[in-house]
Structure formats: C-alpha cells, structure tokens
Amino acid sequence: DGMLADLHAKKEFKCAACHGNDKKITVDDNETTVNKNCTACHGSLAEMATHTKEHINPHKSHLGEINCTTCHHGHASSWAYCLNCHTYDMKIPAGGGQPWQKLPPAAEKGKAGNRQADQADVIIIGAGATGLTAAITAHDAGAKVVVLEKQPITGGNSMLAAGGMNAAGTSFQKAKGIADSVELMYQDTMKGGHNINDPELAKILATNSAASVDWLSSIGADMSDVGRMGGASVARTHRPNGGSAVGAHVIDVLRRNAAYRNIDIRVNSKVVKLIEDKQGRVVAVQVEGKHSGLYTIKAKSVVLTTGGFSANPEKVAYYRPDYKGMTTSNQPGATGDGIDLGVGAGGELKDMKEIQIHPTVAAGSRILITEAVRGNGAILVNHDGKRFVNELTTRDKASAAILAQNGKSAFLVFDEGIRKSLKQIDGYFHLQLVKEGTTIQELAAAIKVPADALDATVAAYNKAYDGKNDPDFKRPDIPRPLRTAKYYAIEVKPGVHYTMGGLKVNAAAQVIAKNGTPIPGFYAAGEGTGGVHGANRLGGNSISQTITFGRIAGANAAKQAIGK
Ligand code: MEZ
Secondary structure, three states: OOOHHHHHHHOOOOHHHHHOOOOOOOOOOOOHHHHHHHHHHHOOHHHHHHOOOOOOOOOOOOOOOOOHHHOOOOOOOEOOHHHHOOOOOOOOOOEOOOOOOOOOOOOOOOOOOOOOOEEEEEEEEOOOHHHHHHHHHHHHOOOOEEEEOOOOOOOOHHHHOOOOEEOOOOHHHHHOOOOOOHHHHHHHHHHHOOOOOOHHHHHHHHHHHHHHHHHHHHOOOOOOEEEOOOOOOOOOEEEOOOOOOHHHHHHHHHHHHHHHOOOEEEOOEEEEEEEEOOOOOEEEEEEEEOOOEEEEEEEEEEEEOOOOOOOOHHHHHHHOHHHOOOOEOOOOOOOOHHHHHHHHOOEOEEOOOOEEEEEEEEOOOOOEOOHHHHHOOOEEEOOOOOEOOOOOOOHHHHHHHHHOOHHHOEEEEEEHHHHHHOOOHHHHHHOOOOEEEOOHHHHHHHHOOOHHHHHHHHHHHHHHHHHOOOOOOOOOOOOOOOOOOOEEEEEEEEEEEEEOOEEEEOOOOEEEEOOOOEEEEEEEOOOOEEOOOOOOOOOOHHHHHHHHHHHHHHHHHHHHHHOO
16 A cells, blocks of 8 residues: 555556556566656656756756666655665655655565576676676677676666776876876875785786776766876876766766667666586576566676675674774665675685775765865864875875874865865755855854864965975875865765775686686676775776776676687
8 A cells, every 4th residue: 555556556547557568467677668657657857857846856866867666666665765875854755654764675566586597698797887898898799798787776886986087198197297107007006005906906907097098988988087086196087077976977878888789787686696517617697686586597607796895884894893883985785795696606705804994974974075075175174173184195094094083073174166176066065065164264163163273274284285395294286275265164984985805806807716716707897806906995996997897807708708
C-alpha cells in the first residue's frame, strides 16, 4: 500500500503503463521499459527539473542523467538516492516514513531469477570512470563487452571527483607556460606516496598521463583549466574550463560514448562470484540481478574496476582502527566487495592499511570541499583564527595537522576572487555550507574566532603573496591574495577519502596471484588495485589513474579475448 504502483493503479493505469505491453511482464535490471515509460508521461529529468519545487532540486544533480527508478520504486518505498550522502528534508511521492530520515531502500518484491546464461568477450565489473574507459577501449578494439554495475546508477566514485586530473606535458599546460615533465610527475607521485609505490606503476601513470588527457579530449571532454594541488611541484591538475568538478563531466562524456557505441551496461547487477576453470583461469562471473536473479555470464577475460572501500566503515576500521567512526567523502557503493571477489579468485592484496583521509570534508557532512579551493588560494585557520600548516602539503600531513587543532576541525577561508576562480565553489553555497562577512571581522564573528587574530592572519598571508614568500609555513604557491570582499569560511574535518591498497597487479593490469604469477584471464584497474599511489595518493592522481589504467586493462583484456 502507498507504493508508486498503487498510486498509478488508483489513476486506473494498468501494469502495462509502466512495464510495457509484452504478454508476460518482464523487467530487465536497467528497468529500461519502466524508465522509458516514466519519461514518456512525466518528461525527461531536465523537464522535471523545471517544475520541481524542492529547495534542493533532486532532478538537477551532479549525478547526471540517471534512471527515474533510482529513486522512484514501483513496489517498495521510494527513497531519494541523494540521501545516501546528504541530509535534505526532501519529500518524495510514495516515500516511506519521514522522507529525510535515512531509510535504507526496501527490497522490491517478486524476483524472477530466470535470466538465460550469457556470453561476452570481455566482462567489466564496475561502471566508474575506470570501468567505462576499459569498456570503451575494449569495444573499440572489437570485443563484445558487458559491463556490470551493482548500484542503480553508473559513475561510481569517479562521479564525485572534484579537483581534477593530473597530467604532465599537456598542450593545456604548454599554452599556459607551465613547464612540467613526466619525470617530475613521477618524482612527486613517489614522494607523496612515501616511496612505497610500485615504481613501475607510478611511472606508467606519469608517462601516459598526457595521452590520457588527449584521449579524453578526443572523445569530447574539456580538460583545459589547469590548477595546482598539494604535493605537486607545478600546476598539472586538469579540469573543465572555469573550474567545474571533473568527475561529473568525465562520467557524462564516458556515459555518452558508451551509449553511442551501444555497449551493454547493466545496472542493479551485482557480481557475487568469479568462476574459474580447473587451470585457475577466470572464465565466467555469477551475477545477481535485481530483477533477473542469479545468472552466469561466460567471458574470455574479466576486468575488475570496482573501486575502493572508503564507504565500508567496518573494513576501514579493521585495517585502520584509528579511523573508526570517521565520516567519508565516498559514494555508498564504495564498499570493497570487488576486492573480496578478486581475493576469492586467488588474487594477492597489497597495501591495504594505506587509507587516505582527506583534510577538507565539510564538518558534519559527507561533502568533500575540493583541494582545488586551497590550490586556488584559500587558507586553513584554526579556532584561534591562526594558520597552522602549509595548505599545499600532502593530504596525510594536512589531515594530521587539522586533527591536532582544538575541536579537530579548521576553517577554510577564501574571498570573492577565489570563489570566482572555481565554479564548483557555487555548489557549497547551494548546500549552505558557507559562512560569510563583508569584512574579515564580520567573518570572524560568523565563525566565532577572535577577530584580531583572523585579521592579522589574513594580513600576513597577503604580505606573503606580495613578497612571493611564505616565511611561516613555506607554502610553495600563493596564486591569489585574500583582498576581495566578501570573505567566506567553511568548517572542515578530515574524512576517509581513498583506499590506496587493493589487488596486486602488474604493468599489463593482470591480477597477480599469491604465487607471484598473473591469474589468466583476470585484469583489474583503478582504486581496487594497490601500488600506484603507495602510502598516500596525490590529489588529481586518481582520475588520471582511472583513464590510464582503464585503457591499459581494456586493451589487454580485449587482446586476450579476441587476439587483436
Ligand atoms: O584526487 C582527488 O581526490 C581530489 C582532487 C580531490 C579534491 O580535493 O578535489
């Protein structure tokens, strides 16, 4: 009772209005027919957005063009997917209980469980940036590809990537007069990772980074804005012009390219087992589809691109008891079960204890405040109104410094000039995370720090900008002063952001078994693998990894499958 199906029935719609006119009602895991029929009656997401009255418009979100059924469930309580990460008091038709309470979505009733066995050349597990890149690459090499995604939407954690994509020696850097090199990016990556990175993988990341930016540009992405991140010797973090978030853009481009190629992407499809033959070759996967039930797909090669486990608090606490109870910036699907699948197929693990906490997650939330805000000039001040760290140091050091302050939090302080330099800052205003003042004193009152101290801190920082020298904290780059009213602050705390460990892989993206040899037919790339970043990933190296290693894994998996 009270489900969307009942509401439709009251208006005298028959089942076929949603499910189509086939004699037997079948629902695929993409809920293709149902979604098509939703939009046929109600209009597209963009049209719905124009007449949605909620303060936060759920039909216009960074998640892009997703299925209506992600939130609107026919035979279970509807539940806004946004509430996995946000706490909006958002109403949804046929929602259960108080809509803003975090009710886990109830299971749909009546599973079929009768999907026929399938066959593919290459199966990709996980549809974030790595998976979609691998899928497009394998498809373009001539392979028949199936992509399986357990969440109701594609995009994975890449969808949330904010700051940008690192690359050295790009045409965009050259146009801006930035001198960079593969060697410098490699050295920064190794140093940032405390030199425990797999040097071969770190070298591949740096060497291929410019080609990965070119590849993304060739399929329609805009990577023309270049900024600087912590631990980088020069500006090499690429993102769309104006400083929009990189992830939503990259995923939009990859989704469109996959759709254009008609790649078979199945959401609501969780892989529960990798199946090996007697020789230990991975030859099939077992899938649990939301509607299809349990079924098997045979494949000539399998690529695991399921990401990390930052959104799995038990797993995080197992490896790092000191991070117990910490918030995370990750999407709800980042639970690491793909890594477990790989272990089940004999894969070796690497660096699992290396978990990154990002210094600036908005206090009391799961919203990442991108490092690009600091990169573009913002400072960190404590509750005494004083700076306490070089804001462009690596994340591990910045996080440790914040946790050492009173209240284990800090304020990210910026001005109108910095706001204007980075489009994604507008989102933080939209989410009401920002306090403001027309003077530094007013801002100090708004965030309850001593006004004289904040005034002196900002004056000293502006002097450091003028003299191109930060004597107190040795910040290596001050691109803008803090002189243009209004002035803004966001309270931030560290949150679990990235898991550097995962399956051990070689340079060809093959998963390595405990005996040190590659597992035949089994590839992995992205955050679910260990070694690229060592003990600490540099901001912007993740999206770079997804494209570079997604392409390598897709190409090698296709070659293995079809011999080209
Ligand atoms: O690579 C990242 O994790 C990144 C750039 C995050 C951010 O602060 O925007």
